[in-house]
Amino acid sequence: MIQNSKALYWRLLAYVRPYSRIFALSLAGTAVVALTEPLVAALIKPLLDGSFVAKDPDSIRTMPLVLVAVFIVRGVADFVGSLAMGWVAHRVVMDLRDALFARLLTLPSRYFDDHSAGNLLSRLTYDVTQVMTAITQALVTLVRDGLAVIGLLAWMLYLNWVLSLLAFAIAPGIGLIMRVISRRLRRLSRELQDLMGELTRVIDETLQGHKVIKIFGGQDYERRRFSRVNNRVRQFNLKLVAASEGSGPLVQLLAVIALGSMIYFASLQSAADQITVGGFVSLFGAMAMLLAPIKRLTKVNEHLQRGLAAAETIFALLDEPPELDQGERAIGRASGQVSFRAVSYRYRPEGPAVIRQLNLEVQAGETIALVGPSGSGKTTLMNLLPRFYEADGGDILLDGLSIRELRLAELRANIAYVSQDIVLFNDTVAANIAYGAAFHTDEADLIRAAERAHAMEFIRELPQGLNTLIGENGARLSGGQRQRLAIARALLKNAPLLILDEATSALDTQAERKVQYALDRLRQGRTAFIIAHRLSTIENADRIVVLDRGAIAEIGTHTELLAQHGLYADLYRMQGERSAAESDARF
The missing domain is CATH 3.40.50.300 (P-loop containing nucleotide triphosphate hydrolases)
Structure with a gap:
């Protein structure tokens, strides 16, 4: 959701509030630096009129000392203001990263299904640094150069209000240029952030899958994929530079036109003895000194828009609702009785049902094996028990209590989980x-x-x-x-509940036998759900639940299911034939 720039910036500054004293010190230092700009222009008039025209001895002695003092004060204030602003900015960045990371820890599993790890990493790294520029460089420039422009214009009005009106004539043109450029910079910054997320995603996938890339010879493909995204990042950066740099010459052109007009009319006034030499040079110097801060103010728009675009994505993530945790019931250590009652689930509202009206009663201490073809819903069903996903229909009970009524921490404290993806x-x-x-x-x-x-x-x-x-x-x-x-x-x-998702899949035969024995001892007196692909590992389960397309197709012991000659018997026979073929191939 695109947010208002003013609201975004105020929300961003709310993170500055805990450091308001240091922030005030930085603004004070910046303000002092800004006020010395018109002061330097103002000193030119007494310096010329008093020292060179009137040849006043006091002016000759004091004016150089005053200039030195002004620049000493300016240097100290600049150092203090910049250091304090940098301190605040880095604290805010740290706080934002902490807040983002804390929010990531509370988001539901479905959010991570919909967003790549690379994009989320980009939020914590690239986007947050862009926000820092909006807090430091942009804010310092706005305060320092904004006050300097106001001070210089005030001095010019004091010296000669008629000539100074020429400077105000360029304001509408500058405002129009800034408005057009701001919109383009914000749009380009959003697109660049998305591209940086895509770039991070490609890097993350390459690092995670380097073995697959090597074994299948995917280096050239990945290199082309990275270069394509990297080139798009370059192109958008160039567009940002063009948009930012293009405004500077236009604004300076308007300023120079105004400056030339002032010089012309000031020369006419000087010829008519309506302005002194010192006043003319001071006015001209103030106008010339306006060019640098105006240029910086136009360029700061790039940093400001980048920071605001980054703030949009950061606050969008911070505003993501966390996992539903509205339960208020405490359960302590559960006995382990689990009931699935007409449970249904689909990953997308418009997608097919992964779990369909499933009913299952599990007694405390019972070992339940879940088997079935790939995609039958075994892992999905087990993901519903610790509420990694919320069931669309029906309910799951633990010791007679709906798991929705339990606090998430209470529920998950009763579950130990070993997945096939360690x-x-x-x-x-x-x-x-x-x-x-x-x-x-x-x-x-x-x-x-x-x-x-x-x-x-x-x-x-x-x-x-x-x-x-x-x-x-x-x-x-x-x-x-x-x-x-x-x-x-x-x-x-x-824990009283165990979820074992092919927990021995990566073990050799000898190690599997040892761990299987340990798991058999561990399951005693506990409720265990075993998701099994190798059916030989679950022959001793109390009951075997055969799932097919999200529903229970068969249920019983190993012996009972073989006698039924149904889906389980077919799976068992096919797996035995495959094992026999692999054994023959070894010999």
């Missing part, structure tokens, strides 16, 4: 396992959980043991090692 953090082994206890644990508990997941056997061989950094998403570990760390994290949480 997520680890660029931290130590201990820190990754400690996620399972919200970091409130001791080393003995960490080691116990790691041993039960059969992870200590490789952790002891790492350079710093539990304190070893594992790299981005565990890049320094094997797939099986990453999987066992994730299982150790779930073991440490000791």
Whole structure:
């Protein structure tokens, strides 16, 4: 949503309010610098009329000292004002990044489905830096040069109001130019931000998929894709420069025309002894000194519009509604009874139903295996339980309470989750396992959980043991090692509900047997949902639920389902034939 520029800037300045004293100091320093501009022009008149025309001894001695004093004050004020403004700007940028990051942590999963990681990274990096220019460079220029222009014009009016009116004649032309350029700069800045998000997305995808790119020879394709976006970024930057720089010569042309007219009429007045030499030079100097601040004021529009365009995207993200968390019921540690009652879900309102009127009663401590063809809704159903997504219809109950009535923190504290896509953090082994206890644990508990997941056997061989950094998403570990760390994290949480999304998929046969034994012990007395692709791993489940196109097709034990000769029996037979073929191929 496009927001009003004034409202955007006021909202941006609200982040300055906590630092109002430092901000006031910066504005005071900037104001002093601005006021010295007309003061220098004003000193020219007594300097010429007193020192060179009247040859006044006092004027000859004092005027050079006054000029030196003015520039000392100007230098100190400029340093203090710039330093204070920079301090405030960087604090605001830090606060905005903190606010953006905090908002990202609360957004629903569907938001991340609709927005690429690259675009979100661009908001926290590129867009925030653009906002800083609107706070620092733009604001300093507006205050300093705005006051300087006002002061110089006031001095010119004081010296000769008739000639000064010529300077005011260019104001409508400057205003029209600024209005046209502002609109173009804002539009180009928005488009450039979108392109920067796309550029970041391409880089992120390339870094994440570098192995796939190499194995399939995609380097040339990715290079062309990056160059295409990179070139568009260059083109839009050039358009921004052209729009910004184009306004400067036009404004200066109007100013020079006014200046030439003033010189002509001032010469006529001087010939008629209506203006002194000092007054004429002071007036001419003030008019000449107007050119630089006017030029800077026209150029600041680029930084201001870039900052406002960035503020639009930043505040749009900050205004995104967080996950629904309106529940007020506390549940403590649940027993683990789960009821799915006529649950339905679709990813898009106009899309097909992924889960269709599903009913399932799960007793506390029961192990439920979810199987079915790809796209049957197994993972989606499990994503509804911790409310990563909100069911469109029906309800899910935990111990007889609707999960919508529970606080999200309460609900998720009762669930441990191990997905097939292992997520680890660029931290130590201990820190990754400690996620399972919200970091409130001791080393003995960490080691116990790691041993039960059969992870200590490789952790002891790492350079710093539990304190070893594992790299981005565990890049320094094997797939099986990453999987066992994730299982150790779930073991440490000791939750009454377990969701295991093919939790042993990355393990070799020997490691899988060890971890499977640990998981079997862990499931005792807990409710477990196992999403299985290898049917041999769930033969001992209490019940197997076979999903097909979002609905329950079959339900029963392994033996019962095989006897029915239905979908499960077909899946089991096909998987056995594939395993036999792979075994024959090895020999």
